[in-house]
Amino acid sequence: MIKDEEFIRNDGVPITKEEIRALSLSKLNLTHDDVVIDIGCGSGGMTVEMAKIAKKAYAIDSSEDAVNTAKANLEKFNVTNCELISGDAKEELEKVLKELKESNELNQLLSENLKIFIGGTQNIEEILKIANEYGVKTIVSNTIVVNTGLTIAEILENYGYEIDLITMNVSYGRKIKSGYMMIARNPITIVTAKK
Structure with a gap:
């Protein structure tokens, strides 16, 4: 795992924290044969970690600041197997899946090797519908909002997916005069869906 402080950061562009990345990666259960699509890539923390394992990664974000920050992190960590896409998540996801299907790569991937990670996005209902229509078998989503x-x-x-829900609470110790005080981060709900 890459430490949070090693990533290039940009105010206002979120990054998935190290402990959350570790659990999310374990839920994705990526292999070197997988193709993974990161929707709402933010600073690219998950993108970098996933691309280091997977055969190929796609990262989508509608924020130009996020795309630029993710690009800087991909370059910093020498990631060359990731296509970074700026645009609407729903439209771009459909384009990627259509391209994979037309290249016949999708049929080979659908056995188990096409996975989607959702770090943040709007139009979630449409995105999930598209993923289901294209036969994606593993979807992992992180969200701060429980609803x-x-x-x-x-x-x-x-x-028809089997669902696993986890809420993860991470606190960091900070030294004070009388000992250590635990400072809590926002709890994250991780949804893992598999067919």
Whole structure:
């Protein structure tokens, strides 16, 4: 795992924290044969970690600041197997999946090797519908808003996915005069959906 402080950061562009990345990566269960699509890539923390394992990665974000920050991190960590895409997540996801299908690569991937990670996005219902229509078998989503996580779980359950929900709370110790004080980060709900 890459330490959080090693990433290039940009104010206002989120990054998935190190401990959350570790658990999310374990839920994705990536192999060197996988193709993974990162929707809402932010600073590219998950993108870099996923691309270091997977055969190929795609990273999508609508924020120009996020795309520029993710690009800087991909370059910093010498990641060459990732296509970074600026645009609407729904439209760009459909383009990527259509391209994979037309190249016949999708049929080979659908056995188990096409995975989607959702770090943040709007139009979540449409994105999940597209993923289901293209036969994506593994979807992992991180969310700060509990209701969003429950909505994602419910939609995917209705599509026939098996759902695993985890809320992760991480606190960091800070030295004070009388000992250590634990400073909590925002809890994150991780939805793992598999068919």
